[in-house]
Amino acid sequence: MHIGFIGLGDMGRLYAKAFAKAGYTVCGCDLPANREKLEQELDPLGIKLMDDGKDVSRVSDLIIYSVEADKLEQVVAQCGPSTKYGAIVAGQTSVKHPEIAVFEKYLPADAQIITFHAMHGPGFQPKGQKLILIPHRYEGDSYQRMLDLFTAVETDIVEIADFHEHDKIVADTQAVTHVGFESMGTAWKAAGFFPWENASYTGGIDNVKILTTLRIFSYKAHVYAGLAILNPYARLQVKQYANSESELFKLMIKEEEGAFRERLYKARDFVFHESRKPIMFNDKVMQEFSLAKDAGHQKPNSHLSILSMVDAWYHLGVNPYDNLICQTPPFRLRLGIAEYLFKNEELLEESIKTALYDKTIRGDDLEFHSAVREWSAIIGYGDMEGYKKHFNEVQAFFQGRLEEGNKQSAELIRRLME
Secondary structure, three states: OEEEEEOOOHHHHHHHHHHHHOOOEEEEEOOHHHHHHHHHHHHHHOOEEOOOHHHHHHHOOEEEEOOOHHHHHHHHHHHHHHOOOOOEEEEOOOOHHHHHHHHHHHOOOOOEEEEEEEOOOOOOOOOOOEEEEEEEEOOOOHHHHHHHHHHHOOOEEEEOOOHHHHHHHHHHHHHHHHHHHHHHHHHHHHHOOOHHHOHHHOOHHHHHHHHHHHHHHOOOHHHHHHHHHOOHHHHHHHHHHHHHHHHHHHHHHOOOHHHHHHHHHHHHHHHOOOOOOOOOOOHHHHHHOOOOOOOOOOOOOOOHHHHHHHHHHHHHOOOOOHHHHHOOHHHHHHHHHHHHHHOOHHHHHHHHHHHHHOOOOHHHHHHHHHHHHHHHHHHHHOOHHHHHHHHHHHHHHOHHHHHHHHHHHHHHHHHHHO
């Protein structure tokens, strides 16, 4: 099989190299300004650089579009008509609704559409990582050839028969997951402190929160913007997360303990039902990973971000354990720390009491409340540029620690996944 990549950014290069190393013939193209640098990197692996996407389309049995989501239509409109007869076409965007619509609009009727979604960033090799394979239209042995291809690079293949189902699950595992951590980062920026220097954020759960937040902000804004804004299910789920957070926050400031407890216990009993197979994070490992040098004596934390997530799952009727089939490392970390909090009665009790009665954390919770509202509004308006601007401002605030946070979070993920 001759494989062609249209777009050789971080993820395009990652998979082009993996397929070349597995013995496939690989070609690709990117912007002319990047050609010289790409040739130096890819020539030694036998990956041929072509002049443009039309050339790639003419010769490839499998054509993979690996371009930014908001540029996909423009690129497919240019290159789609040149698709080799009967070729398989796939995309690397994380939201499949707009991708499938573009493919159906611009590809020849004989082109076969079998797309995929790698559930990891460019910091991980494909081997052992989850990859979702989604057939849309195909004939003969095309689907088996795609299965063989991803088996050859040793990905952990998950088959989902319909792109609608994929996007619904991904709204939870990616879009809402990112909004939770992005809101934490935004709140810490607004409050003007680094969390690892604050005694309220030095516990095991908070180590995971901080490192995952830094991990997310170490990547590119456009990836997260596309995930949240182009996925029709994401807006609904982000809105519920914002509603859950707002309603819990109101109960906290009114100190309505009975209603607060009742709401959280209902959510706990639904999400962490005994029939679910737990993740069981190791407390010792969670405590070990910290950026704090001397933040002072650890103080209790309300963990409003986690309480809100569990409440949102309950109100959406979502079983997050089912969604582990499309898990990303941040999603697994988020579900893991939620489980850790809600299954530890002593810790949950401390969190509830802190949320209701500890005024020293209330200012931080107010900043978090405002941040969730901001992110929810940006996504609700479909404001792609506003999302990127908001993201980049927070990214700049944490700039000095992003590399270390990314490195530590990768090791934390590896240890907790063992």
